Amino acid sequence: MKLLVVEDHRELRGLLSTHLERAGFAVDAVASGQAALDAMAVAGFDALVLDLGLPDMDGMAVLAACQKLPRKMPCIVLTARDALDCRIAGLNGGADDYVLKPFDMAEFEARLRAVLRRTHGMRENRLELGNVAFESASRLTTVQGHPIDLLRREAMLLEEMLRVWPRIVIKERLEEHLYATRESVTLNAIEALISRLRRKLRDGGANVLIDTVRGLGYRLVLAEEARRDDEHQS
Template sequence: MRLLLVEDNLSLADSLTRALNQCGFAVDCMHNGADADQVLRTEDYALVILDLGLPKLDGLEVLRRLRQRRNKVPVLILTAHGSIDERVKGLDLGADDYLTKPCDLTELEARARALIRRSHGFDSAELTFGPLSYDSVSRVFSLPAGPLSLTPREHAVLEVLLMRGGKAVSKDALSEKIFGLDESSSPDAIEIYVHRLRKKLDGSGVAIVTLRGLGYLLETRDAAA
């Protein structure tokens, strides 16, 4: 899953990016509100982690403009401003959650995953699609025969498809959701990951189907077929 981190403290931004990368997230980072506002007009993210005290454009204004465009991406405010007034302003403008600095990285990861799950209609940490299950805490995909062994990219593709709950996702959209802005990638690389996933899911009762002109989706089927 691809996140946007907006943080003007460069050392903190770097440490948070590395920590979130280790948790399996692709992270784009902006260091001022104006750049964040601009990228949010064109890029698609699973979550925005937003500082409030930003140069050029403060975080509350970034949030206000985001919601004015009717963008429903979950927003987690992460800031040193921990007053009740600041929290109320952020929540009134459409923030989904709030953490004050310094925060525990384990809690940040847990809240990020919970917001992403809820934005896709999942209330539990255990996600299922037919015989396929996903523990979003341990980040393990399993079939009745046991856990699936996946590379990070295979994991990212399958996670996006699972979150979409059987709805088609285009190749370009998959590429945008798993690669950061700074990564050199081609949407055609998605075909490689899908091909590998199909082999690993073969005969399991769940498959990745190609819909011409629409993209890929997860589909349940008879495991004996």
């Protein structure tokens, strides 16, 4: 999942970005309200982590803009404002949770994941296709019950492809989903990622293949279906 972190304190912004990226998220981090509005105008995010005390505008204005987006984007508010009326205003303004500074990173991550589960309609915790299974909460991938070791972006790629199956995952969508906006992504990087995941699934004995759809992107297919298609074409 891709997150937008809006925090003007440079050290905390860096700590949040590092922790969340290590936890398996793609993160865009900005330091002002206007930068947040600009980011939301050009990219899609699965959640917003928002500091209310921004240098150029009140964070509540960013929260209000978030509520007007066509796609629901959950928001966790970060603030040092401990007054009850401030917390009530934030929750009434559309925030899904309210975290007071200072906070523990592990607890914050747990609360973020809880918000994501609620607001995404309790998205499936377990995704399966053929003999491949993916546990969203733990990011554990198994083939016939045996775990295979996937790096963070490989797991994110597999999760995205399982969620959209049997549809095609467009290359541009993969770039947006797997990488933060600040990262420079080449076509070769996506192809290398696909190649590594394809090899690990094959070596693990998966009966699921990654099919390249020229000019569009990639999709998952069952090996048996792929063989039938090849026989039909021949």
